Amino acid sequence: MRVSEGRVTVTVPEQPDAGKGADVFFxxxxxxNRDITVAALRAYRERxxxxxxxxxATAASGIRGVRAAANDWETTLCDIDDDATALCEQNLERNxxxxxxxxxxxxxLMHSEAFDVVDVDPFGTPIPFADAAxxxxxxxxxxxxxxxxxLCGxxxxxxxxxxxxxxxxxEFHxxxxxxxxxxxxxxxxxxxDIAARPILSHATKHYARTYLEFDHGAKVANDCIDELGYVHHCQHCLWRDHDYGLIADPPEDCPVCDKHLQTAGPIWLGRTCDPAFADAIAEQVTEEMGxxxxxxxxxxxxxxxxDTPTHYDQHRLCKRWGRGAEAMDEFIEKLRDAGYEASRTHYGGTTFKTDADVVEIREATAE
Ligand code: SAM
Structure with missing residues (x-):
């Protein structure tokens, strides 16, 4: 079948069972994900x-690489599969x-050659590619x-x-x-000895995607390690807290309801997105993108x-509190009126981030 995305049209095989069993995956x-990648490549070249x-690196039909090439990147498409690389050749020629x-x-390939930008978009986990990438x-x-x-436990x-x-x-899985x-x-x-800092990350439709900018040196790599740590979470009242460092230091029990806390980590506690880069990418999203x-x-x-390491879901909180949910804008406004920072998140329509804890949220948003 023919697929048009952005400036290119490629041919991909019919995908019988959501891609499983297809000659080449699409x-x-x-x-x-691909539209944002192209916009991010444009924005990154300006940066x-x-x-x-x-x-x-894992090209399949080559749609990502073909789109990068159509945006004047000096592109290499790699796949371990013969059918995939043959299709990549055809799709380049077609365009x-x-x-x-x-x-x-x-x-x-990645152990023997280095590229300015590498894209790893495999089946499942990218970890088997992480060291080489x-x-x-x-x-x-x-x-x-x-x-x-x-990933989410x-x-x-x-x-x-x-x-x-x-x-x-x-609940912030x-x-x-x-x-x-x-x-x-x-x-x-x-x-x-490389610092890999996320400058854009999003979790959308059953996948996580991140763009990591590299800086070389032991000192900057140490600075990144310092932004790892643990989240402690109460499944009963939904209280949570975090601490930095590679040794977890959880409170004994939940300080709000005395129930057992669960600890996760080491996770990245730092920023997952550079707001200026997100804006620069948005400027590069163009009308030909579907x-x-x-x-x-x-x-x-x-x-x-x-910038907080976890988010809340208003509906889940209200259910725990035995109270009806309200419009997100009003809910967030109440938190701000009470002096807290608050924003919606991309993790879902009823999710939000705030620097208030669960007790403060309940008080600030009560009628
Ligand atoms: N990036 C593609 C896109 O946007 O449509 C989808 C890629 S598909 C999920 C994963 C591809 O990785 C498959 O074509 C598979 O053949 C390829 N692959 C698996 N192991 C590989 C390896 N070790 N080296 C290179 N390619 C590999």
Whole structure:
């Protein structure tokens, strides 16, 4: 079938069972991810003018790489599968674009060559590619993870094995997953004296996506490690707190209701997004993109999200408190009127972030 995205049209095989069993994989639901990638590549080139090379490390049909090439990136498309690389060649030719196509294990390629920007968009977890991707990236590493159940603690052992962290299945599960992924990537980069700082991250439609900007040196890598830590969470009253460092220091019990606390970590507690970069990307979202409106709305929400390591869901809180939910704008306004910072989040329509704790939220938003 033919698919048009942005400036290009590619051919991809019919996807019988959501991509399973197809000769070459293609997921139409990831169009938003790809539109934001193209806008991010444009914005990143303005932020760092000397960058020019882009590796689509797990290319499948090549749609990402073909779109990068159509935006004047000196592009390499890599896939381990013969059918995929043949399709990448055809899709480049169809769009009259030139790029290098490699049939290779991406880990071998990334160990032997470095690119300004590397994009790892595999099946499931990106961890099997993490070490090579860190070594094969000069400036910006873009990573997708679709194994949301291990990441957010729903498949606990698998999450522990893949990410070397303790994930917990909390009511802020998508953010838990994002921060577990970021923790693993930051720790991987730090092993090579590289600071990997997320400048854009979003959890959308069963995947987590992040863009990590690299800075080289032991000192800056240490600074990144200092932003790892633990979240302590009460499943009963939904109180939570966090502490920095690689040794967890949880309070004995929940200070609000005395129930047992669950601890997750080490997770990334730092910023997941640079608001200025989110704005710069939004400026690069153009009308030919199929998800332009959705992308702009998402980027505006990411820009405005306040910087706290967890978020709340108004509906879940109100249910616990035995009270009716209200319009999000009014709810957030009440928190602000009471002197707290508060914003919506991109994790869901009824989610918010605030510097108030669960007791303060309840008081500030009471009738
Ligand atoms: N990035 C694509 C897109 O936006 O449509 C989707 C990629 S698909 C989820 C994952 C691809 O990774 C598959 O085509 C698979 O053949 C490829 N792959 C798996 N292991 C690989 C490896 N070790 N090296 C390179 N490619 C690999």
């Amino acid at each position: 997921n139409p639901v990831q169009e938003l 760092t003018p000397r960058v020019s090379t882009y590796l689509d 009259d674009l030139a790029a290098s196509v490699r049939r290779s294990d991406a880990n071998v 860190v070594q094969g990236t000069k400036h910006l590493l873009c990573v997708t993870a679709t194994d949301t159940a291990p 729903a498949h606990f052992e698998s999450g522990v094995r893949s990410y070397g962290a303790v994930p917990r299945n909390t 998508a953010e838990m997953g994002m921060r577990v992924l970021l923790s693993a990537m930051v720790r991987t980069a730090a092993r090579y 998800t332009a409106d959705e992308a702009k709305e998402l980027l505006a929400t990411l820009r405005d999200e306040i």
